Ligand SMILES: Nc1ncnc2c1ncn2[C@@H]1O[C@H](COP(=O)(O)OP(=O)(O)OP(=O)(O)O)[C@@H](O)[C@H]1O
């Protein structure tokens with residue numbers, strides 16, 4: 001008999017304070033910034049919680065004002081933060097982000113080396129708590145922030161696989177956080193091979209698999225055990241390859257103006273994961289992901305485009 005579950009989705013990862021320049025130009029010339037929260041896993045956690053799923057987030061923060069703001073935001077979103085440790089001897093990570101006007105990815109500057117979250121390791125995982133989640137969502141960012149976080153990421157997946165839970169994995173490459181491209185490719189593919197649902201972007205797919213066609217990228221991960229691969233294609237939408245629904249494409253939702261592309265993949269993941277956990281079909285799940293991804297590119301921060309359940313229902317998704 002599998003153990004009963006207490007909540008829907010567990011996530012491990014770093015939350016960062018985000019300072020976004022209020023106008024285009026080199027970051028060093030920026031005078032004013034908008035304050036937001038960032039972090040791939042926390043973005044997905046917020047997206048899922050707004051859709052009514054029960055979400056638990058495990059991490060470490062300092063005890064500075066950024067830690068207090070991040071924790072208040074996460075709790076305010078209804079997320080279980082009982083496994084977030086605030087350590088007065090550690091620093092909270094933060095990042096600057098520039099503005100662009102041509103729809104390209106904006107410049108990002110991290111201040112996260114040695115941060116509280118990067119000190120996490122396998123010993124931080126409360127296995128009983130983790131197993132009491134129905135599903136684990138993981139990304140390549142937590143694995144990239146330190147050698148101990150990589151070991152923790154591997155362990156979260158091993159614990160959930162052994163418990164018979166489902167796992168989704170967004171490759172989310174952050175080349176500047178890895179010692180080399182080869183190391184990044186090796187470990188990201190290791191993590192992906194432990195997941196049921198793998199969500200790479202098409203450019204990431206090229207770096208990770210050597211293939212530039214979505215069909216070939218998807219096949220690469222399907223041959224390594226994924227039950228579903230969804231390759232994200234930016235404005236063009238996404239391609240899927242799955243046990244349940246075979247292969248297909250979902251068009252992107254038209255967008256009037258792209259304000260900031262960061263966070264589209266996280267919104268997409270929240271859409272796909274929430275829909276699959278609700279028992280929706282693969283094409284329906286990918287469509288929901290594409291709709292949320294399109295909302296995410298039309299706002300400055302990573303999370304203000306993430307819809308509530310009421311907004312989702314209004315859109316018929
Ligand atoms: N310009 C756009 N117009 C409409 N939809 C978009 C646009 N950009 C992204 N999306 C939607 O969001 C999804 C995810 O975006 P993208 O392909 O950029 O993923 P990603 O590379 O993982 O993103 P991220 O930069 O967040 O890591 C796409 O599959 C698409 O459905």
Ligand SMILES: O=C(O)C(=O)C[C@H](O)[C@H](O)CO
Nearest residue numbers: 038039040141262263266302
């Ligand atoms: O870039 C990162 O490492 C982050 O986690 C910050 C952003 O919020 C994240 O990339 C969005 O996916």
